[in-house]
Amino acid sequence: MKDNSSVLPEAAALTPxxxxxxxxxxxxxxxxxxxxxxxxxxxxxIEHERGLAGHSDAxxxxxxVMDALLGAARISGAEDIGALFPDTDSTxxxxxxxxxxxxxxxxLAAAGYKIIxxxxxxxxxxxxxxxYREQMRxxxxxxxxxxxxxVGVKATTTERLGFEGREEGISAHAVALVEAVAPQQSDSSxxxxxxxxxxxxxxxxxxx
Ligand SMILES: [Zn+2]
Numbered sequence: 001m002k003d004n005s006s007v008l009p010e011a012a013a014l015t016p017x018x019x020x021x022x023x024x025x026x027x028x029x030x031x032x033x034x035x036x037x038x039x040x041x042x043x044x045x046i047e048h049e050r051g052l053a054g055h056s057d058a059x060x061x062x063x064x065v066m067d068a069l070l071g072a073a074r075i076s077g078a079e080d081i082g083a084l085f086p087d088t089d090s091t092x093x094x095x096x097x098x099x100x101x102x103x104x105x106x107x108l109a110a111a112g113y114k115i116i117x118x119x120x121x122x123x124x125x126x127x128x129x130x131x132y133r134e135q136m137r138x139x140x141x142x143x144x145x146x147x148x149x150x151v152g153v154k155a156t157t158t159e160r161l162g163f164e165g166r167e168e169g170i171s172a173h174a175v176a177l178v179e180a181v182a183p184q185q186s187d188s189s190x191x192x193x194x195x196x197x198x199x200x201x202x203x204x205x206x207x208x
Contacts, residue, residue, distance in 0.1 A: 042136025
């Protein structure tokens with residue numbers, strides 16, 4: 001590697017087929033019961049007495065996925081979700097994170113990256129998340145124009161250790177593999193997929 005690490009080359013300047021990996025980690029604390037926040041993970045509304053605190057819908061899984069994708073793409077000015085969607089911007093208050101994910105998808109496509117594969121781990125002592133896994137995978141795959149087989153979602157506990165184990169919050173880790181291709185604009189079919197998820201457990205209107 002040349003010593004140009006501070007200069008982030010666009011994917012278009014990369015040799016086609018260059019593959020890159022990205023890692024994303026996010027943590028959100030639970031909001032108090034009184035806050036009446038919905039718990040939304042991977043675009044799925046999960047039955048639980050407490051939701052996560054945050055500026056957007058606090059979808060910690062989708063946030064980790066976005067950071068993994070942006071980490072792999074290394075686009076100047078869009079190094080992470082904090083750079084793309086500042087929490088000082090009221091536009092993103094209670095934002096549906098799947099809509100933000102669609103914007104990240106389009107950003108990668110415009111920079112010339114194709115998403116190859118994605119794997120994620122949710123770390124939570126409670127509630128039990130495995131019943132919602134397939135729905136989370138389907139939501140992520142739909143927004144990213146991937147097959148569900150290209151998206152892994154697992155959930156684990158920490159045997160009651162740490163903040164997740166004390167049920168103070170939930171963390172999510174994601175890794176993404178992307179490949180440099182020709183830059184492209186999102187087409188109309190991609191646009192239609194940027195619509196918020198239909199989650200079967202709760203209508204969107206119930207979100208805070
Ligand atoms: Zn977050």
